[in-house]
Amino acid sequence: MDRGSVFGTPTLLVGVFVLASAGCRPTHPPSAGCGKDTDCKGDRICAEGSCVAPAADAEASEAVAEPVPVAPASAGQGERWFRGGPGHAGATTAVGPKTEPSERWRVDLGAVVFATPTLVTLPGAGGEGDAGRELAFVGNHAGRFVGVTVGGPEQPGGELVFDLDLGGRVWGTAALAETRDSARLYVGTDADTLFALDPSAKGEAAVVWSKVLGNCENTRSPGPEGARCDVDGGPTVGPDGDLFVGADGVYRLSPTGEERWHWPPREEKERPKHVFSTPVLSADGQLSFGDQDGHVTSLDAATGAQRWRYSVRADVDGSGVLGADGALFIGADDGRIYSLRSDGSLRWSFVAQRDIRSSLGxxxxxxxxxxxxxxxxxxxxxxxxxxxxxxxxxxxxxSPVVDGDGTIYFGSQDDHLYAVSAEGEVLWAVDVGADIDSSVAITKQGWIVIGCDDGSLRAFG
Structure with missing residues (x-):
């Protein structure tokens, strides 16, 4: 990592971090000039200091399959909808540490850990002695997918109890689907394959099923075409157990891997572009995501029919979040955060200085x-x-993760793990000695579990 390229000189970098770690106030944007879209009238946006009309596409498509309705969420099912609720990416009811934590354990996994750990509690997981213990499951860039005991005040944690080679690099976070009697983890690889795993089993017995997505068997070369069918974003589990996942377009699959529909429709001649963004499912059955064709798209989750597309003229790799009124917020490689109404029209956009590839919180x-x-x-x-x-x-x-008290947790390539208050005060910043591109998972007892680019999975509490 060339830190000087971010701030100009290493000296300036040090000065910025000292400011942050001292708990000083964050900066606020200037109020004069066209610095953000709210400075412009109507739906016009601020581009390079000038107010311009946004570009939007509203292309309707025909339904591509018989409708398979999304069952309404019932008690206990809501948490299965993409990270803590219907579209609320990064939100969690768990509460993280407010004072600087210490490292509780570290497990070396041998390659970059980019994905967010997925926390699972299984009766008897990993053996009789593990009944009721919380496990963290995550994959790495060598294709290794593991489960590690989290531990607690009277348990050391850091024990490797699940270890599986998936045969392809893992970027995305595993999705968890739980019933009263069983649990399933769904995770994809850049070998174009989606896996359904039983986290209580061992070795190859843990693979319940696997499915190759797309038609990229002979395109393993580097570049956009070689990555077009990669299943490298995390799946979303709907309230009825069906899966929504990106690859060469977007798929809806049954819990057993049966394809319900594919977007865009198979009869379209143009090869679909890659979708890294994790789809967000709203309570009214609208499925929203970004793609590497420079669009944000909304589908009818029941049929796969296209509702609308919004052109942002830049890759959209991060995942969005839904506001209380149904508005979608999503970031893109043009450095903008877009707020889109449920009909696909622009409410506003905000311009950062560089790419936004994380999921929003x-x-x-x-x-x-x-x-x-x-x-x-x-x-x-x-x-x-x-x-x-x-x-x-x-x-x-x-990606920024917001805990039940409103504290924000995230990592940086300055090798620090941060906790920041809702007012923008740095509560603590821990130097882990490695870049952090993973996002945090917060355990039931308030520990932080996170992956690092040095190939380690660590817990802080």
């Missing part, structure tokens, strides 16, 4: 959080006004 009060390659953490009101901007000392790919 959202707090209970509607505040939206985003990290950027410009090394900043941004806090935005639901109306698009900037609350504050907090600098770090390196590129930030880690």
């Amino acid at each position: 959202i707090a209970a009060d509607g505040t939206v959080y985003a990290t950027s390659f410009d090394a900043n953490l941004y806090s935005l009101a639901a109306s698009g006004e900037v609350n504050w901007v907090l600098p770090t000392g390196g590129v930030v790919h880690s």
